[in-house]
Amino acid sequence: METIKPKSALTNSNNKSRLARTFEKVINLRTATKIASSNRVGICVLASQRKLPHHGSTPDRKTSSHAPNNSMVKQKAVLEALLAKVFASVTSIKAAYAELQLAQHPYNSDAIQASDQAVVEELRALSEVKRKFLKKDLDLSPQVTLMLAEIQEQQSLMRTYGITIKKLESDVEEKGSDIALLRKQLEECTTFNKSLEKKLNASGPLSMFDDFQFTKLNPSHFVQVLHFCLRSARSFVKMMVKEMESAKWDLDAAAKTIEPGAVFARESHKCFAFESFVCRTMLEGFDSPDFGVAKDSDSKRLDPEQHFNTFKTLKSVHPKSFLAQNPSSSLARFTRTKYLNLVHAKMECSFFGNLNQRKLVTSSGFPNTAFFTAFAEMSRRFWLLHCLGFSMHEQVSIFQVKKDCSFSEIYMENVTEESLLSGEINDGNVDVRVSFTVVPGFKIGTTVIQSQVYLSPVITPPVSR
Numbered sequence: 013m014e015t016i017k018p019k020s021a022l023t024n025s026n027n028k029s030r031l032a033r034t035f036e037k038v039i040n041l042r043t044a045t046k047i048a049s050s051n052r053v054g055i056c057v058l059a060s061q062r063k064l065p066h067h068g069s070t071p072d073r074k075t076s077s078h079a080p081n082n083s084m085v086k087q088k089a090v091l092e093a094l095l096a097k098v099f100a101s102v103t104s105i106k107a108a109y110a111e112l113q114l115a116q117h118p119y120n121s122d123a124i125q126a127s128d129q130a131v132v133e134e135l136r137a138l139s140e141v142k143r144k145f146l147k148k149d150l151d152l153s154p155q156v157t158l159m160l161a162e163i164q165e166q167q168s169l170m171r172t173y174g175i176t177i178k179k180l181e182s183d184v185e186e187k188g189s190d191i192a193l194l195r196k197q198l199e200e201c202t203t204f205n206k207s208l209e210k211k212l213n214a215s216g217p218l219s220m221f222d223d224f225q226f227t228k229l230n231p232s233h234f235v236q237v238l239h240f241c242l243r244s245a246r247s248f249v250k251m252m253v254k255e256m257e258s259a260k261w262d263l264d265a266a267a268k269t270i271e272p273g274a275v276f277a278r279e280s281h282k283c284f285a286f287e288s289f290v291c292r293t294m295l296e297g298f299d300s301p302d303f304g305v306a307k308d309s310d311s312k313r314l315d316p317e318q319h320f321n322t323f324k325t326l327k328s329v330h331p332k333s334f335l336a337q338n339p340s341s342s343l344a345r346f347t348r349t350k351y352l353n354l355v356h357a358k359m360e361c362s363f364f365g366n367l368n369q370r371k372l373v374t375s376s377g378f379p380n381t382a383f384f385t386a387f388a389e390m391s392r393r394f395w396l397l398h399c400l401g402f403s404m405h406e407q408v409s410i411f412q413v414k415k416d417c418s419f420s421e422i423y424m425e426n427v428t429e430e431s432l433l434s435g436e437i438n439d440g441n442v443d444v445r446v447s448f449t450v451v452p453g454f455k456i457g458t459t460v461i462q463s464q465v466y467l468s469p470v471i472t473p474p475v476s477r
Contacts, residue, residue: 406457
């Protein structure tokens, strides 16, 4: 039987050499991976140049071939550090230039000088880097240079962001100043418009009658005073609607009570129903020479010139002062009668929580409230319209358009074009009808002053053939 012989020394030596080479490959692989990873984060870690000793063997050729690779890695790390330094310098120049621009407005000589110096220093640094690069005299530590460049770039970005914030804050302040100035101008314009409106409402449109001769009266003067009346009526309607809203009224139900079956194209058009109620109440009895308020003792008929003189007397008076001084005048009786007819007791109670104004009016007094003051001004204007109407050389009459009448441009004027849907009006099966009259019309002899009506489209079914 043969005995098993131990392995020879040569075999042991070969096994050890093979194990060492395998271990060296693993070490080199991990070193290359570490270098590549370090290059991605901006820090270069060079591989060790030491070689593992081999027992009884010569240096491996594959191991010596890594020396050029390590040199290339180091050169690449130096170039990356150089580029990082250049970009950091450019970012610093941008930040310094931004500071230079910011210092121009408002002008700051110290900041301008400091920013200019910073730009010059960075340009000098870049010039020095260029000189060394061309002479191949770069002496950079890649790890340190990359970190310093990163710090410099972040600091420059922070400076740039700070400058941007300051500029935005400056813009906000400037816009705030512009807004304040525009708001002030708006307030001034509003105040001016109110004063102008007050002057126009007080005497502006009627100032032409100061030295006017009775014989020159014509229908155009009546139209002018009518518009003067309607401005006051619409102003009073707005005040009344605000009081309704404050008292939590159902405006839709109130509008339908005045004009049943009316369909409004917009929510805001409900005010036309209230305007219709006010104008209808205030103009009731217009055909009568005394406007329906004269007592039996003074029901004598005045001639046109006397009506015109009354018009000229009352056109510039302050209504509250005149009523207080003349509580038994025709205008005072007209104002009291119309107030009691227009402002219902339930309405007044819901507006003001009591009937004090109504009681005062009933007892021949006149309340000192904004609501009654607006009503008194409106009442004075309608009385002036009546006086001027009966001053005309031709007979004046008033007419109201019935509901569902066809629209006629001769006798009617649409109070708002929005009440009609243009797409439906163009359809041949749509007919335009009067929903209700907002302001009655007038006839002065053969002259017609159009009534203002609210129109609604009525769709008729097509005729079958």
